[in-house]
Amino acid sequence: MILKTDNLVKRFGGLIAVNEVSIGVEDGSITLLIGPNGCGKTTFVNSVSGYYKPDGGKVYFQGEDTTGLPLHKMYQKGLVRTFQIPSPFLQLSVLENLLLAERNNPGESFTKHLIRSSWKDYEADSVDKAIQIMRILGLEKYWDKEPASLDAGALKLIEIGRALMAEAKMVILDEPIAGVNPKLAHNIFSHIVKLRDEMKLTFLIIEHRLDIALKYVDFVYAMHQGRIIARGTPDEIARNEQVRMVYVGG
Ligand SMILES: Nc1ncnc2c1ncn2[C@@H]1O[C@H](COP(=O)(O)OP(=O)(O)OP(=O)(O)O)[C@@H](O)[C@H]1O
Numbered sequence: 001m002i003l004k005t006d007n008l009v010k011r012f013g014g015l016i017a018v019n020e021v022s023i024g025v026e027d028g029s030i031t032l033l034i035g036p037n038g039c040g041k042t043t044f045v046n047s048v049s050g051y052y053k054p055d056g057g058k059v060y061f062q063g064e065d066t067t068g069l070p071l072h073k074m075y076q077k078g079l080v081r082t083f084q085i086p087s088p089f090l091q092l093s094v095l096e097n098l099l100l101a102e103r104n105n106p107g108e109s110f111t112k113h114l115i116r117s118s119w120k121d122y123e124a125d126s127v128d129k130a131i132q133i134m135r136i137l138g139l140e141k142y143w144d145k146e147p148a149s150l151d152a153g154a155l156k157l158i159e160i161g162r163a164l165m166a167e168a169k170m171v172i173l174d175e176p177i178a179g180v181n182p183k184l185a186h187n188i189f190s191h192i193v194k195l196r197d198e199m200k201l202t203f204l205i206i207e208h209r210l211d212i213a214l215k216y217v218d219f220v221y222a223m224h225q226g227r228i229i230a231r232g233t234p235d236e237i238a239r240n241e242q243v244r245m246v247y248v249g250g
Pocket residue numbers: 012015017035036037038039040041042043044
């Protein structure tokens with residue numbers, strides 16, 4: 001298991017958003033976390049990736065107790081939660097977006113990037129690495145385009161590319177296909193599968209569009225009211241009565 005949580009708890013005042021959640025994510029897998037709005041999925045991944053400090057329980061990443069480590073420490077260890085591309089970056093090229101992700105981490109201020117940098121200032125190795133990542137993601141034809149001019153699917157792939165530049169071993173994606181048309185959604189998941197297979201990357205993905213996502217993932221956890229109510233293969237989860245009840249109300 002690359003990631004394991006043991007009875008993880010996160011509270012907001014009197015609300016227990018994450019209630020003793022224990023999960024395991026297999027190395028080199030695509031693991032899906034599902035559940036209705038407000039059930040605690042985002043709070044859970046935030047408590048694992050260092051955005052929130054958990055109130056109870058343990059997080060283990062690559063066998064190490066990483067409970068309560070901040071976001072930038074987890075990022076350095078290779079657990080990267082993708083974030084929307086910051087708006088000033090939308091005016092930089094795709095290549096520059098990747099190069100900036102290698103140098104910097106979320107613990108640092110974004111303001112210093114407001115000064116436009118040139119890809120020519122970077123090491124040749126970094127540029128080579130960025131080109132290789134763009135190839136894998138099918139972004140190489142857009143290398144000098146501004147992300148602002150690209151579609152939602154390409155933006156998601158750039159976010160994943162930025163995580164790869166940061167040497168991520170495991171990537172957490174929060175709704176990677178939200179607001180994306182079915183063709184692009186399948187394209188994004190196909191790239192995720194390719195990254196699992198070719199780069200041995202591990203993914204933990206929050207997604208609501210099960211019709212698409214269940215076709216691509218290895219294992220699924222279902223959450224409801226802060227707790228895990230089911231775990232299993234996509235087939236098992238699709239057939240699970242409790243999951244159906246929660247999703248369609250019986
Ligand atoms: N910063 C916060 N302060 C207080 N309450 C919060 C905070 N963030 C989330 N909550 C509450 O915690 C619960 C879990 O929210 P969370 O966003 O984790 O759910 P979710 O499953 O990710 O939902 P969605 O699918 O809508 O994104 C909700 O009741 C929410 O209102």
